[in-house]
Amino acid sequence: MSKKKIICHPEISMAFPYEHSKIKEMKEQYWIKRKSGDIYLDNKPSFKTFHYNELIVELHHEVYEVSEDTFQLLESIEVNEDDTALEIGTGCGLIALDCARQGAKVICTDINPYAIELVKRNYLRNQSMLKGTVEVRFGDLFSVLKSDERVDIAIFNPPYLPTISEERIGGTGWFDIATDGGVDGLSLTKRFIEEVGKYLSKQGRAYFVFSSLSDRGKLDAYLSNVELKSKVVSSRLFNDEQIDIYFMYF
Ligand SMILES: C[S@@+](CC[C@H](N)C(=O)[O-])C[C@H]1O[C@@H](n2cnc3c(N)ncnc32)[C@H](O)[C@@H]1O
Numbered sequence: 001m002s003k004k005k006i007i008c009h010p011e012i013s014m015a016f017p018y019e020h021s022k023i024k025e026m027k028e029q030y031w032i033k034r035k036s037g038d039i040y041l042d043n044k045p046s047f048k049t050f051h052y053n054e055l056i057v058e059l060h061h062e063v064y065e066v067s068e069d070t071f072q073l074l075e076s077i078e079v080n081e082d083d084t085a086l087e088i089g090t091g092c093g094l095i096a097l098d099c100a101r102q103g104a105k106v107i108c109t110d111i112n113p114y115a116i117e118l119v120k121r122n123y124l125r126n127q128s129m130l131k132g133t134v135e136v137r138f139g140d141l142f143s144v145l146k147s148d149e150r151v152d153i154a155i156f157n158p159p160y161l162p163t164i165s166e167e168r169i170g171g172t173g174w175f176d177i178a179t180d181g182g183v184d185g186l187s188l189t190k191r192f193i194e195e196v197g198k199y200l201s202k203q204g205r206a207y208f209v210f211s212s213l214s215d216r217g218k219l220d221a222y223l224s225n226v227e228l229k230s231k232v233v234s235s236r237l238f239n240d241e242q243i244d245i246y247f248m249y250f
C-alpha cells in the first residue's frame with residue numbers, strides 16, 4: 001500500500017509515500033479542522049480526477065488515493081442489479097459508485113470526514129451514470145447500520161499495513177487512518193471478519209483485501225472462528241508484497 005505506484009489517470013500518476021514532513025503538516029491541519037468541526041472541501045473541483053468506466057472521480061489530498069488494491073478489489077466484486085451493498089472505508093467512493101453504476105443500492109461509510117465530503121461530491125458528479133443509489137454515512141465500521149439493517153454485499157479495503165507506534169505519522173491523522181492496521185496489520189480486518197455475518201442477508205457475501213505483509217496465520221485463525229466460509233478469489237504480486245482478495249459466504 002505504501003510503496004506502490006498508484007494507477008491513475010496518466011496525467012496524475014504519483015508515488016507513495018508522500019514526503020514525511022508534508023504528511024505531518026497535512027495531518028496537523030486535519031486534526032485542527034476536525035476538532036473545530038470545520039470540515040469542508042472548497043468548491044473548486046480538484047485538478048486530480050480519473051476516469052473508470054463511465055465514472056469521473058475526484059481525489060483529495062486528505063483522502064486515500066485509489067491504488068492497485070482498490071482496482072484489484074473492484075475487479076473481484078460480483079454485484080447484481082438490486083443488490084444492497086455496504087462499502088466500509090470508501091475513500092473517494094470509486095467502489096461504491098461503480099457498484100451503483102451496476103444497479104446496486106449502496107451505503108458507503110468512512111471515518112475520515114474529508115472522504116465523506118469527497119464521496120458526496122463524486123456522487124453528485126456521477127449521479128446521471130448510476131442505475132442504483134448511493135447513501136453516504138460517517139462512522140466506524142458497522143456502527144453506521146441500524147440493528148435490523150442487512151446487506152447482500154459488504155466490501156472493505158481496510159487499513160492493512162503492520163504498523164508500530166514509531167511508524168505512525170504523528171498520532172492519528174488521515175494517512176494513518178487509511179493505512180495503519182496495528183502491529184499485525186489486522187486490527188480492522190479482525191473486527192470486520194467478526195462482525196460482518198450479523199449484517200448480511202441470507203444470500204449475503206463479503207469481500208476484503210489482505211496483504212502478505214500482515215500475519216496470515218492470525219487471519220486464518222480469525223476466519224476459522226466465524227460461521228461464514230472464505231476463499232481467496234484474486235492474488236497479485238507487487239514486488240515483495242502479495243495482495244489477496246478474500247471472499248466470505250454462507
Ligand atoms: C485503504 S483505504 C481504502 C479506500 C478505498 N476504499 C479504496 O479502496 O481506495 C482505507 C479506508 O478506510 C477508512 N477507515 C479506516 N478506519 C475505518 C473505520 N474504523 N471505519 C470506517 N472507515 C475506516 C479510511 O479512512 C480509508 O478511507
